[in-house]
Amino acid sequence: MLQTLDTQEKEQDISEEAEQSLLFTANRPKMIMERGEGMYLWDTEGNAYLDFSGGWAVTSLGHSPAVVQDVLKEQSGTLIHSSPAFYNKPMLEFAKLLTDISCFDKVFFASSGAEANEGAIKLARKYGAVRLNGAYEIITLTNSFHGRTLATMSATGKSQWDHLYEPKVSGFRHVPINDLDACFAAISENTCAIMLELVQGEGGIHIVDQSYLQTLRKACDVYGILLIIDEIQTGIGRTGRMFAYEHYGVEPDIMTLGKGIGGGFPLSAMLTKKQYDLFEPGDQGGTYCGQPLAMAVGRAVVQEVIDRKLGDHAHMQGEYLLLQLRRLSGTFGLSKIRGKGLLTAFDLPAPVGAELVARCLHKGLIINSPSPFVIRLMPALTVATADIDQMLLILAEACKEIGIAAS
Ligand SMILES: *Cc1c(COP(=O)(O)O)cnc(C)c1O
Numbered sequence: 001m002l003q004t005l006d007t008q009e010k011e012q013d014i015s016e017e018a019e020q021s022l023l024f025t026a027n028r029p030k031m032i033m034e035r036g037e038g039m040y041l042w043d044t045e046g047n048a049y050l051d052f053s054g055g056w057a058v059t060s061l062g063h064s065p066a067v068v069q070d071v072l073k074e075q076s077g078t079l080i081h082s083s084p085a086f087y088n089k090p091m092l093e094f095a096k097l098l099t100d101i102s103c104f105d106k107v108f109f110a111s112s113g114a115e116a117n118e119g120a121i122k123l124a125r126k127y128g129a130v131r132l133n134g135a136y137e138i139i140t141l142t143n144s145f146h147g148r149t150l151a152t153m154s155a156t157g158k159s160q161w162d163h164l165y166e167p168k169v170s171g172f173r174h175v176p177i178n179d180l181d182a183c184f185a186a187i188s189e190n191t192c193a194i195m196l197e198l199v200q201g202e203g204g205i206h207i208v209d210q211s212y213l214q215t216l217r218k219a220c221d222v223y224g225i226l227l228i229i230d231e232i233q234t235g236i237g238r239t240g241r242m243f244a245y246e247h248y249g250v251e252p253d254i255m256t257l258g259k260g261i262g263g264g265f266p267l268s269a270m271l272t273k274k275q276y277d278l279f280e281p282g283d284q285g286g287t288y289c290g291q292p293l294a295m296a297v298g299r300a301v302v303q304e305v306i307d308r309k310l311g312d313h314a315h316m317q318g319e320y321l322l323l324q325l326r327r328l329s330g331t332f333g334l335s336k337i338r339g340k341g342l343l344t345a346f347d348l349p350a351p352v353g354a355e356l357v358a359r360c361l362h363k364g365l366i367i368n369s370p371s372p373f374v375i376r377l378m379p380a381l382t383v384a385t386a387d388i389d390q391m392l393l394i395l396a397e398a399c400k401e402i403g404i405a406a407s
Contacts, residue, residue: 029358029361031043031044031045032044036051036059036063036064037062037063038062038063038382039063039380039382039383039384039387040063041063041366047364048364049361049365050364050365050366050387050391051063051366051379051380052365052366052367052368052377052378052379052391053366053368053376053378053379054342054378054379054380055264056259056378057238057378058260058262058263058264059260059264060236060237060238060261060263060301060305060380060381060382061263061301061304061305061310061380061382062382063264064264065263065304067300067301068263068264068265068297068300068301070300071297071299072265072296072297075090075292075296075297076293078292079292080292080293081292082292084286084290087290088290088292088295089292090292090295090296090299091109091290091292091295093295093299094107094109094296094298094299095107097302097303098257098269098271098302099271101242101302101306102243102255102271103245103251103252103273104255104271104272104273105273105274106271106273106276106277107269107270107271108269108270108284108289109267109268109269109289109290109291109294109295109298110268110269110286110289111266111267111286111289111291112147112266113147113230113232113256113259113268114146114148114152115147115149115268115286116257116258116268116269116270117147117149117151117152117155117195117230117232117256117270118147118149118152119256119284120195120230120254120256120270121138121151121152121155122279122284123254123270123276124138124192124193124195124226124228124254125171126278126279126283127192127226127276128193130278131224132192132224132225133189135189135190135191135192135225136171136190136192137171137172137173137190137191137192138155138171138173138191138193138194138195138228139173139174139186139187139191139193139194139195140155140156140157140172140173140174140195140196141157141174141176141177141196141197141200142157142159142175142176143157143158143177143200143203143204143206144156144157144158144174144197144200144203144230145158145200145201145202145203146195146230147232150165150169151169153165153169154168154169154170154172155172155195157174157203173186177196177200177206177208178208178209178212180212180215183216183219184219187219187223187225191223191225192225193225193227193228193253193254194216194219194220194225194226194227194228195228195229195230196208196216196229196230197229197230197233197234198213198229198231198234198239198244198248199233199234199239199244199340199343201233201343201370202370204345204370204374205338205343205344205345205374205376207338207340210248210249213248213250214248214249214250217250217251220253226253226254226276227250227252227253228252228254228255228256229244229245229252229254229255229256230255230256231243231244231245231255231256231257232256232257232258232259232268233258233259233343233378234343235255235257235258235259235261236257236259236261236301236305237260237305237311237314237381238260238314238341238342238343238378238381239314239340239341239342239343240311240312240314240315240318240340240341240342241311241315241341242305242306242311243255244340253276254272254276255271255272256268256271257269257270257271260301261301261302262294262297262298262301263297263301265294265301267294267297267298269298305381308382310381310382311341313381313382314342314381315341317342317384317385318339318341318342318343318344320385320388321339321342321388322337322338322339322344325337325344325346325392328392328396329346330406331396331399331405331406332349332396332399332400332404332405332406333349333404333405333406334346334347334348334349334399335347335349339377342378342379342381342383343376343378344376344377344378345370345374345375345376345377347373347374348372348374348404349404349405349406350373350404351372352372352402353369353370353371353372353373353374353375354369354372355402356369356375356398356399356402356404359398359401359402360394360395360398363394363397363398365391365394365395365398367395377391379391
């Protein structure tokens with residue numbers, strides 16, 4: 001007992017000192033996460049947290065899934081890294097798997113979502129250079145999120161970033177979601193692509209209309225410009241289909257994947273059709289692009305999502321989650337309950353998002369508030385009905401405690 005206390009105190013000391021060594025970029029709560037299993041995380045004090053942020057829409061198979069542990073063990077015993085100059089077996093097999101299950105023919109692998117989007121932006125600019133007389137502008141949406149590199153921040157339509165890290169990368173024009181007139185007005189002879197999320201994730205779960213996307217597709221065909229869909233948050237079963245574009249009856253020219261594709265391992269991909277295989281050696285690459293460990297993990301995660309039909313499961317559980325949220329909504333004044341599959345959100349009657357997140361965390365539940373009036377839920381695709389019921393109990397208690405109610 002004494003020994004446990006000692007260790008705990010020591011851990012506390014170490015953490016306070018160590019915190020001083022981290023560059024400050026985020027307000028993090030005090031607890032230190034130590035272990036994960038399925039829907040739960042545990043901190044160093046042994047407290048359990050039911051995770052309805054899914055590691056930020058990343059842990060598609062839940063925390064520390066056995067398949068990922070096994071494949072890491074096996075692949076790390078065989079080959080951890082060769083070099084970006086060589087093929088490796090998992091790289092070839094994983095690329096083949098992704099092209100088999102999508103409308104695309106070619107894959108470029110990277111480590112983070114922003115990097116995959118950088119690849120998409122570069123490919124669109126290359127296309128503009130060789131096929132459209134040097135057109136380079138990309139139309140993106142307000143309220144969108146495409147990453148944190150300079151180019152992807154410039155592509156992102158987030159007003160808080162408008163004047164951050166100036167000068168921005170030029171060549172991006174932002175238009176409101178589901179507004180065809182605004183998009184058509186922005187298209188010019190300089191345009192090489194339109195880039196969008198089908199469900200805006202970080203923006204607070206705003207869904208692109210089917211007719212809007214279908215019309216954009218036709219416009220892209222008419223003008224010869226590329227349609228880029230950022231599926232970093234929506235891809236790999238999250239919205240109830242393997243890829244969100246499947247809901248729309250539309251095929252993009254380029255798609256990017258990240259987050260859930262690695263189940264927690266840093267991995268992303270940019271996919272395109274064979275007619276846009278335009279890079280020449282040296283144009284695009286990276287030390288870890290197609291890295292064997294990442295490739296083996298990604299292949300295992302995607303295969304698991306296919307074998308266990310986790311897209312269908314996400315669809316069913318998402319419907320149940322929305323239904324139950326609607327039943328709670330009257331009591332606490334929750335509104336605009338929305339989502340696709342397990343990418344869901346609702347609005348609060350007051351700007352208490354951060355307070356509600358903190359209150360839930362204290363009670364052992366992790367949720368996310370992308371803005372003060374919005375709560376977003378994106379649990380693992382493997383979430384059970386009992387987990388959803390448990391989440392709703394804690395959420396209701398927390399809503400009661402902070403005193404929100406229907407007006
Ligand atoms: C998270 C996210 C990104 C950025 O991915 P990182 O891995 O953080 O670089 C880009 N686009 C969308 C839609 C995202 O949700």
